[in-house]
Structures are given as structure tokens and as C-alpha cells.
Amino acid sequence: MRKHKLTGPSAVEERPTRFIPYGRHEIDDEDIAAVVEVLRSDWLTTGPKVAEYERAFAARVGAKYAVALSSGTAALHAAVFALKLGPGDDALTTPMTFAATANCLLYQGATPVFCDIRSDDMTIDPAKIVQKIESDYRPVHGSLRNHRTGNVLRAIIPVHYAGRPADMAAVREIADRYSLAVIEDAAHALGAQYRGSPVGGCSHSDLACFSTHPVKHITTGEGGVVTTNEAEPARRMRIFRNHGITTEARERASQERRWHYEMADLGYNYRLSDIHCALGLSQLRKLPDFLKKRSSIADKYLEKLGDVAAIMLPRCGTDCVHAWHLFVIRLRLEMLRINRDEFFARLCERGIGANVHYIPVHLHPYYRRRFGYAPGDFPAAEAASAAAITLPLFPGMADEDVARVAETVRNLALSSST
Numbered sequence: 249m250r251k252h253k254l255t256g257p258s259a260v261e262e263r264p265t266r267f268i269p270y271g272r273h274e275i276d277d278e279d280i281a282a283v284v285e286v287l288r289s290d291w292l293t294t295g296p297k298v299a300e301y302e303r304a305f306a307a308r309v310g311a312k313y314a315v316a317l318s319s320g321t322a323a324l325h326a327a328v329f330a331l332k333l334g335p336g337d338d339a340l341t342t343p344m345t346f347a348a349t350a351n352c353l354l355y356q357g358a359t360p361v362f363c364d365i366r367s368d369d370m371t372i373d374p375a376k377i378v379q380k381i382e383s384d385y386r387p388v389h390g391s392l393r394n395h396r397t398g399n400v401l402r403a404i405i406p407v408h409y410a411g412r413p414a415d416m417a418a419v420r421e422i423a424d425r426y427s428l429a430v431i432e433d434a435a436h437a438l439g440a441q442y443r444g445s446p447v448g449g450c451s452h453s454d455l456a457c458f459s460t461h462p463v464k465h466i467t468t469g470e471g472g473v474v475t476t477n478e479a480e481p482a483r484r485m486r487i488f489r490n491h492g493i494t495t496e497a498r499e500r501a502s503q504e505r506r507w508h509y510e511m512a513d514l515g516y517n518y519r520l521s522d523i524h525c526a527l528g529l530s531q532l533r534k535l536p537d538f539l540k541k542r543s544s545i546a547d548k549y550l551e552k553l554g555d556v557a558a559i560m561l562p563r564c565g566t567d568c569v570h571a572w573h574l575f576v577i578r579l580r581l582e583m584l585r586i587n588r589d590e591f592f593a594r595l596c597e598r599g600i601g602a603n604v605h606y607i608p609v610h611l612h613p614y615y616r617r618r619f620g621y622a623p624g625d626f627p628a629a630e631a632a633s634a635a636a637i638t639l640p641l642f643p644g645m646a647d648e649d650v651a652r653v654a655e656t657v658r659n660l661a662l663s664s665s666t
């Protein structure tokens with residue numbers, strides 16, 4: 249009997265330390281009240297809150313238009329649709345990201361082509377973009393054609409890895425030189441700034457895509473937003489998120505034919521509901537506060553781990569404001585007796601919910617099988633991934649938890665150093 253008891257509740261009580269997750273949403277009574285208000289109203293799905301949320305989001309990032317969608321992935325998909333990328337089109341992106349960044353192209357029949365990252369900040373390397381273009385594409389009738397597949401290069405999709413903006417000036421300059429569109433995967437970067445402009449204001453891009461999944465800066469449960477300064481893509485995305493149905497036909501129809509509508513394109517049900525948007529509006533008001541907390545936690549990590557030789561810390565250049573979605577350290581594996589997986593396991597044992605961002609997209613079985621990718625194809629991304637550990641970072645994180653994580657990481661690195 250006694251033996252069994254140890255695996256029951258008492259075993260949990262005896263666990264020495266509370267588990268700290270790597271990310272967590274922050275919901276308060278105001279958020280709850282905002283959602284309850286919608287539940288008591290006449291609209292549950294597309295009602296007044298959607299437009300209100302879109303206006304507030306656009307204003308927050310300094311864009312003309314914001315289109316709310318059911319997820320960050322749907323936002324990326326809508327962006328690809330808005331720019332009319334399809335079969336025979338290529339877009340360049342980074343392998344150091346969540347698979348959705350590349351998947352969104354495949355949904356529309358377009359092809360993701362990876363370019364390796366810069367080792368220092370893990371964002372797409374503009375030099376490697378140029379290299380890729382010069383080696384694989386040649387100009388044919390004003391467009392860039394891949395000389396093996398015949399595909400036309402249409403766009404670049406940089407990712408603001410961990411909340412640190414990619415080198416957008418260089419990306420834009422290359423895009424302009426070759427007449428390419430730029431879609432920012434800004435899922436990590438709500439609140440970030442690049443050369444004085446908020447990410448999402450599209451100062452160097454055509455479209456920017458955000459996610460409001462619970463681990464991101466603000467949450468709507470599931471949700472996404474695309475921002476842009478151009479009317480046409482915004483219009484196309486509104487149609488796309490509603491099955492491809494246009495409202496113009498209904499508006500033209502006479503009173504007796506109010507049932508009439510037209511499906512002009514193949515769209516999806518990617519709408520975000522009033523319930524979600526009410527939560528988004530409430531969360532958006534807290535964003536400045538969330539960002540402050542995130543950055544103060546990052547500062548503490550930077551301070552407490554700054555002198556540990558076996559740990560490489562993230563940095564933000566002087567030309568940007570980091571949004572600190574993730575705090576990713578990299579181990580200098582040559583200085584340690586244990587590898588990343590062992591380091592990770594030791595953190596878990598001590599109740600620290602670390603994570604790894606990311607397994608490079610090209611190494612996922614689907615991408616290997618479909619495109620023939622293999623280890624060694626993108627050495628900078630692979631090396632960064634093999635050394636990366638994401639430390640817990642979220643606005644509600646207690647000071648003592650930040651201290652505990654920093655202390656544990658520090659001690660582990662020092663005691664495992666060669």
C-alpha cells in the first residue's frame with residue numbers, strides 16, 4: 249500500500265519545485281468581462297467587434313488595413329492568396345521557423361525555397377538570398393525563372409525570429425531590385441520596431457502576418473491578423489476568409505433578391521468571431537504592459553547570464569526594438585561536456601519548461617520526402633537549432649521564477665563546462 253501511495257497525490261506534493269512553462273497567456277477580469285459582454289449580445293461571430301478589433305490593431309502597428317483571421321496560419325495563407333501566388337511560383341523563406349511559414353505557400357500550390365540564416369540573430373540572411381537568386385534563377389521576360397524547375401520567383405517571406413526584426417532594409421532592397429513582394433511573418437514581433445517603425449506598419453513590406461495564439465504577445469485563443477497599406481490585398485483577404493464570397497453582388501441585388509450572393513474565388517471559412525475579437529481588443533490595451541514585462545525579464549536574463557562563457561545570448565541590434573516573444577540561448581557545445589538534449593533534460597528535471605525553436609523546417613519528414621532535403625542543406629540554421637534552448641518568458645512570470653531559471657541555467661552551464 250505504502251509503495252502505491254508514493255505515486256499518488258503525495259508524490260506530487262513532494263515534488264521540490266513548481267513547473268515553470270516556457271510561455272503562458274495572461275487573462276484578467278477585464279478580458280473575461282469583454283467576452284461575456286459579447287456572449288450576451290446579438291452577435292457571436294461576424295459583428296461589430298471584428299471591425300473594431302481590426303481598426304484598433306491597424307492603429308497599433310500604424311497600418312492602413314488590418315484583416316482578422318482564424319489563426320496566424322490562416323493569416324499567412326490569406327497573404328499568399330492576396331498576392332496571387334500559386335502553382336509555378338516560388339517564394340524564398342527561412343528554415344528557422346515554424347512550419348506554417350512555408351506551409352502557407354504549399355496550400356496555394358506555390359513552392360517554398362529556403363535560404364539559410366545569419367548566425368548572429370537567426371533571421372534570413374540577405375547575402376544568401378542574393379546568392380540563391382544568382383545561382384538558381386535567371387531573368388526571362390522581366391521575371392526570375394528557376395533554371396531547373398521553370399518556376400517564377402515572386403516573393404520573400406522573412407521571419408522576425410524570437411521578436412527581433414529581420415534585416416528588412418536589405419530584404420526590401422533585394423525585393424525591389426527583382427520585383428518581388430515581401431510578406432513578413434511577424435508572428436513573433438507584435439510590438440517590435442524596425443528603424444523607428446513598428447513591425448506591421450509595412451514600412452519595408454507589402455503584408456505582415458501576426459498570430460494571437462496563447463503563447464504570443466496578445467491572445468484571442470486562436471487567431472491571426474494581416475496588416476497592409478494597400479486596399480486591394482485587404483479586399484481579397486476579406487473575401488478569402490469568407491469562402492470567397494463577395495458582398496458586391498448582394499449590395500447590387502434588389503430588395504426581393506437579398507438572398508443573392510456570389511462566390512468569386514475559392515476561399516475558406518477563416519473568419520475570426522466577435523467573441524475572439526472582443527478578447528483581442530481587451531488584450532491589445534494591455535500590450536504595452538506585456539511588452540514592458542517581457543523586456544524586463546529579458547534584461548534580467550541578459551544580466552544574470554552575461555558572464556557565462558558557454559552560453560551565447562540573444563542580442564538586438566541598435567536599429568530595432570526587440571519584442572521578446574522568445575528568449576533563445578545557444579549553447580557553445582564545444583565548451584560543454586553535455587549536449588543540448590541533456591541540458592534540456594536537466595532543466596526539465598528541475599521544473600523548467602524550456603523548449604526548442606525550431607527544428608529547421610526542411611528537416612521535417614514531409615519536406616524531406618517531398619523536396620529531398622537532407623541534413624547539411626542549411627548549415628547555419630541546423631547549427632543554431634542544435635544549440636538552441638528557449639527559456640521561459642511570459643508577462644505573468646514571477647520575479648523569483650525568473651531568478652530561479654537564470655540561476656539554474658547558470659549553474660548547469662558552469663558545472664558542465666570543460
Ligand SMILES: *Cc1c(COP(=O)(O)O)cnc(C)c1O
Nearest residue numbers: 319320321346348435459460461
Ligand atoms: C505561431 C506562429 C505561426 C502560426 O500561428 P498560429 O496562430 O499558431 O496558426 C506562424 N509562424 C510563426 C513564426 C509562428 O511562431
